[in-house]
Amino acid sequence: METPIYNFVTHYKSSGISRFHMPGHKGQNFLGCEERDITEIDGADVLSMADGIIAESQLNASRLFCTGRTLYSTEGSSLCIKAMLMAVLLDARKQGRFKREYILAARNIHRSMVDACALLGIEIQFITSHRTCNICQCTATPHDIEVFLENSQKEGSSLPIAVYITSPGYLGGISDIEGISAICEKYLLPLAVDNAHGAYLAFLNENRHPIKLGAAICCDSAHKTLPVLTGGAYLHISENYKERYKETSRRALALFGSTSPSYLILQSLDLCNKYLAEGYKKKLAGCISIINETKDFLKNSGICVIETEPLKIVINTACSGYTGTNISSEMRKYGIECEYADIEYIVLMVTPENTQEDFQKIKKWASCTSLVYNKKEKLALPDICLKNPQQKMLIRDAVFAPSEVIDAKDSLGRICAAETVSCPPAVPIAICGEIINQDMVRLFEIYNIKKVCVISE
Ligand SMILES: Cc1ncc(COP(=O)(O)O)c(C=O)c1O
Structure with a gap:
């Protein structure tokens, strides 16, 4: 697969051209990566109106992810989420069938979703099916959504302009995107998915990416699970919604984003296409089998590993009497830094870039830890429910x-x-x-x- 952005910069940096343009480092090494850090010069295309090398690279990504359209973000999923909601809002206004501009969402949303709603004047109706003291676990099922939509229709109140699901969640929980998208289709509503943690899902043996499962639009943080620099992300639009969203998504990315996108990140996204096209599926499958073997090792050592998406190892520490934060400190002594720890859980994020040595460290820790199920009393967790907080102001x-x-x-x-x-x-x-x-x-x-x-x- 071609890498047009990377190739352009490679050629430019060896061309001997004097840089009388931004950035101020002029390609001299301070950090070490400056030679490749350019701006939107002649031939380098313009991210917000791409019709050259960036457009070509985005088309490569769209083919790899099997989407109708894929746009790059150099400001993470945080930017894509704002663009996603603006595209949904403008399309809903065009339809003119919604009396109230609100989104139906499970409560495990990332803060950028609320930021987007504040900027766009959208309200959120939360739907959460169960009690939990863990904010990451407030998810929704197809049944919850169907009941809500059915009741709204019966009562003659406005339907939401979209259903919004965050999946995978921070604790690796996966929602039933296929089931939810079928309900959305029944009510002619778009399903928007925050798939920040799930870019890799398109490359499992069976494609489990939200766009494949029926989402209208979604964001993936390439940098979270693929070998891409921090900030690299995709905004994906399905084939069915391409004509409705492609122009407004592009405009929205420009409205909320910087006019100086990082070409380091763009090159990284571009190179990632080649990486994905050349053997990633096999690498991913191999990595998942090592993860599963590691999970079995942990379980056999008496450690409570919970069911999650394939690239996370999530341990319930509270059921063995420890907080996740206690255990993250213990792991640090074994040379392991986790992604996240709270009172109940510890989350390890894995990719094919982790080495054998990394997995050995986990096993070494597991052989020495005091975190053994049933050895100590469970932590008493507070009985908290965020089901129906009162919304006093927009x-x-x-x-x-x-x-x-x-x-x-x-x-x-x-x-x-x-x-x-x-x-x-x-x-x-x-x-x-x-x-x-x-x-x-x-x-x-x-x-x-x-x-x-x-x-x-
Ligand atoms: C569920 C979820 N959505 C969105 C984001 C924002 O992603 P980014 O860091 O790519 O802006 C995050 C970040 O951690 C996240 O966990």
Whole structure:
């Protein structure tokens, strides 16, 4: 597979041309990568209106991911999510059949979804089927969605402009995208998916990427699971929605994004196409079998590994009497740095770029850890439910209203003005405009959030 962006820069850097253009380093080495760091010079195309080498590279990605259209982002899925929601909103307005502009979403959303709603003036109706004290686990099933849509129709209230699902979640949970997309189709609604953690799903033996499973539009953070520099991401549009979304998505990426995209990231996305086309499927399958073997080793050592998407190893530490954070410190002593740890879980993210030595370290840790199921009493977890918080103000109104920062412990009854997240997982505990309730105050404590921004009184 061709790599037009990478090739262009390779040629440019050896051409001897004097750089009387940005960036200011002029290709001299400070970090070591400056030679390849250019800007939108003649021949390098323009990301926001691509019709040259960037367009060619995006077309390669679209073919690899089997989408109708794929656009690059050098500002992560955070940018793609804003563009995705703007495309959905403008299309809904064109249809003119929605009385209220809101999105139906499971609550495990990333904060950028709320940011997008604030900027675009969209509201969110949350749907969550079960009680959990873990904000990453607030997911929805096809049944939840069907019941909601059915009731809305019966009551004559407006349908949402889209259904929005975050899958895979931070803890590796996968929603039934196929089932949800079938319900969406029945109600002629688009399904938008935050697939930030699942770019690789298109390359499993059976393609399990959201676009293949019926999503209208989705984002993938290439940098999370593929060998791409931080910030590289894709906005994918399905064949069915291509004509409706392609122009508005492009405009939205330009509206919310920088006019100086990183060519280092663009080259990285471009090279990734070649990597994906040349044996990645086989590499991925090999990696998954090593992960599964490692998971079996952990389970046989008495460690509670939970069911997840293939590229994560997620351990429930609380059921063996430890917090995830305790165990992440223990793992660090064995030379392992995890992706995420909270009171209940620890998350390891794996890709084919992990080495044999990496897996050996996990086994060594597992042979020495005190984390053994049933050896110690389970941690008592608080009974918390974020099912029905009260929305007092519109998201946009709350974000742009006068606000103040107060101690989280004193925030009961106040209206949230800015998402309160711990990062990772950057899943908001309170959404802007919601009244902060007792469960939220408990969660602030659990996620170690000391200050919150509330509407001024
Ligand atoms: C579920 C989810 N969505 C979106 C994002 C944002 O992705 P990015 O870092 O590529 O902007 C993240 C980041 O961790 C995430 O976990």
